[in-house]
Amino acid sequence: MKLKLKTLRANLFFYQVLLIGIILLVAGALSYIYISRTFVKMIRIEQDSLGESLANSIETEFDKMNIVSMNICYSNLIKEMFKEYQQFNGKTEIVGSRVKKYNDQTLLFESILGIMGPFYHVNQVNLYTFDGFMVGSGLFNEETKVKMENIPKIQEAIKNDGLKYLTPPEKNSYLANKNLQLKDNYFISLLRVFKDQHHQNEGIVEVLQDCEKIFSAVDLQEKSKKSLKVFVLNKKGEILYPYNENRDISSKELLNILGSEEIHDSINFVDFKGDFSREIVSVFHIDTYGLNIIFLQSKYNILTPLRRFQILFFIFLIFITLYTIIVSYSVSARVTLPLEKLVNFISGLKLNNYSLEKNENYKHSDNTFEEIDKLYNAFNRMSGKLRTSLNELIALKDQEALTRLLTLQSQMNPHFLYNNLANLSILAEENKNDQVVSMCRDISFMLRYSTEKAPGGSNILGEIEYVETYLKCLTVRYEDDLKYKISIPKEMNDIRIPRILIQPLVENCINHGFISEPPWEIKVEGFINDDKWFISVSDNGIGFPEDILIKYNKSVPNKILHSEHLGLENTKQRLELIYKNNAVFILQNLYTGGSSVTIGGNINYYEDRYEG
Numbered sequence: 001m002k003l004k005l006k007t008l009r010a011n012l013f014f015y016q017v018l019l020i021g022i023i024l025l026v027a028g029a030l031s032y033i034y035i036s037r038t039f040v041k042m043i044r045i046e047q048d049s050l051g052e053s054l055a056n057s058i059e060t061e062f063d064k065m066n067i068v069s070m071n072i073c074y075s076n077l078i079k080e081m082f083k084e085y086q087q088f089n090g091k092t093e094i095v096g097s098r099v100k101k102y103n104d105q106t107l108l109f110e111s112i113l114g115i116m117g118p119f120y121h122v123n124q125v126n127l128y129t130f131d132g133f134m135v136g137s138g139l140f141n142e143e144t145k146v147k148m149e150n151i152p153k154i155q156e157a158i159k160n161d162g163l164k165y166l167t168p169p170e171k172n173s174y175l176a177n178k179n180l181q182l183k184d185n186y187f188i189s190l191l192r193v194f195k196d197q198h199h200q201n202e203g204i205v206e207v208l209q210d211c212e213k214i215f216s217a218v219d220l221q222e223k224s225k226k227s228l229k230v231f232v233l234n235k236k237g238e239i240l241y242p243y244n245e246n247r248d249i250s251s252k253e254l255l256n257i258l259g260s261e262e263i264h265d266s267i268n269f270v271d272f273k274g275d276f277s278r279e280i281v282s283v284f285h286i287d288t289y290g291l292n293i294i295f296l297q298s299k300y301n302i303l304t305p306l307r308r309f310q311i312l313f314f315i316f317l318i319f320i321t322l323y324t325i326i327v328s329y330s331v332s333a334r335v336t337l338p339l340e341k342l343v344n345f346i347s348g349l350k351l352n353n354y355s356l357e358k359n360e361n362y363k364h365s366d367n368t369f370e371e372i373d374k375l376y377n378a379f380n381r382m383s384g385k386l387r388t389s390l391n392e393l394i395a396l397k398d399q400e401a402l403t404r405l406l407t408l409q410s411q412m413n414p415h416f417l418y419n420n421l422a423n424l425s426i427l428a429e430e431n432k433n434d435q436v437v438s439m440c441r442d443i444s445f446m447l448r449y450s451t452e453k454a455p456g457g458s459n460i461l462g463e464i465e466y467v468e469t470y471l472k473c474l475t476v477r478y479e480d481d482l483k484y485k486i487s488i489p490k491e492m493n494d495i496r497i498p499r500i501l502i503q504p505l506v507e508n509c510i511n512h513g514f515i516s517e518p519p520w521e522i523k524v525e526g527f528i529n530d531d532k533w534f535i536s537v538s539d540n541g542i543g544f545p546e547d548i549l550i551k552y553n554k555s556v557p558n559k560i561l562h563s564e565h566l567g568l569e570n571t572k573q574r575l576e577l578i579y580k581n582n583a584v585f586i587l588q589n590l591y592t593g594g595s596s597v598t599i600g601g602n603i604n605y606y607e608d609r610y611e612g
Helices: 008-073 076-086 095-116 152-160 173-178 216-224 251-259 304-334 336-348 370-409 414-429 433-451 460-481 503-513 546-553 563-582 605-610
Strands: 124-128 133-138 142-145 186-195 201-210 228-233 239-241 279-286 291-298 350-352 355-357 482-487 520-529 532-539 584-589 595-602
Touching: 008 095, 008 124, 008 186, 008 201, 008 216, 008 228, 008 279, 008 291, 008 304, 076 095, 076 201, 095 124, 095 133, 152 186, 152 201, 216 228, 228 251, 251 279, 251 291, 414 433, 414 460, 433 460, 460 482, 460 503, 460 520, 503 520, 503 532, 503 563, 503 595, 546 563, 546 584, 563 584, 563 595
Parallel strands: 482 520
Antiparallel strands: 124 133, 124 201, 133 142, 186 201, 228 239, 228 291, 279 291, 350 355, 520 532, 532 595, 584 595
């Protein structure tokens, strides 16, 4: 039977509903399929990303243990002290031997602690002799007699013949006896045999780390994600995590997961229990330590938000369909005139300075569609949002400038660190312990100061302290060949300036100015003039080449930092970035020989920006 629709209104209504209905059904079905698959893939990607992050965290902790172990194995100083220490085992009845052994033991403790680092990257380091003595340093510094044949991990380490061996989690009775707070703690040990210069077994080093620290990132994620379960197995199939006995899955079941072909699927839903409780599985391998990390999340728990979305989606689809029928019925009778008026209205809109001017020819009272009125209002709201977007763009530009400033601040010459580490090594070999301690404190202060992010800058007093520490470190290398003088008025101490602004200029003197014969002299002087601060760094070196003076004294922007004059370009860009046209950056050669660099800026810049 052929359907006859005589009126234009009926035809418009029927075909509108038919067309929109088909579009909604097809679009709804395709959208649902796409969103469902995308949702599951996003969960998998999120789990894989989380798994990779946690795997890296675990590997990093084991790397710390391995690095400490390798440093001890390759430390000739520790092996020599350990060898001398072994010579006194069983000979302490002689007073001189007891004193010698005590001194060697103390020095051995201090050397091991030095390798462990100032922040104790591991909990405990134990050194075993093959005649049954153990020297421990870390949580406890002590020596004890042990029966090595009764310690399986020692025997495993001996079998590995110098290769690293990781133990499964275990409680440490020795540490527990020393501190009752550690009786419930689980530890993982990394052991290896170390050898002398003739490749003969000399001893065994054991590095212990608390499982809570190794798996801290995993513990945090499991607490925040109730549906997430993480398991870590070694190559023997032993479970390293969870490190306690509270496990609802066996090692055999985990090995079945690793051997399942289903985990190579794009989604990796695995029913390893056989009860249709499928899990999303991700597997990561840490080949360096022979570890397999398995991440499981229940499909039912993960897809709960998707089931909610299904219900809302179908409700939304029904609502849209009903709304379309109503609107189609209304629009079919009054479509021509409102559409024409709407076209005239949109054509009369003008965009002027990111705001819409009202079209006086359009009157709300003439409009029969509320939706078109809303569209008109939406255009007005859009102009307001556009203005807001511009303000946000300006804020982003400010943030970009701040980020660039912090990036420039963080540039530090690694050769300074290399040279000072070499100096430290020489001082340590010469047993100049006081100088070693002082220099370590100075380097630590400089690293902490240079890596600290402070958008509000630093006061000049702090900057001068940083520069003086830098020069103090250099005098260890150059001794009497380098002399310096710092003269800053007290009224300048509290003026805030960008961090690490003066030190690059001093470093430039060292790198480029002092090619001539020593002695070398550096002067740092400051003064205030017309609400501006000025600091001058001068030397008695060879002076600047003419092309450098021309390049830097002309206001030519340097977009790229060149390594040859990194200190000068870094300082100039930072001054121009902060103080704009008020920045001062002057290079000149002195008539007495040498050169000077003068920098400056507004005194109240940081107070106005960060406190005002």
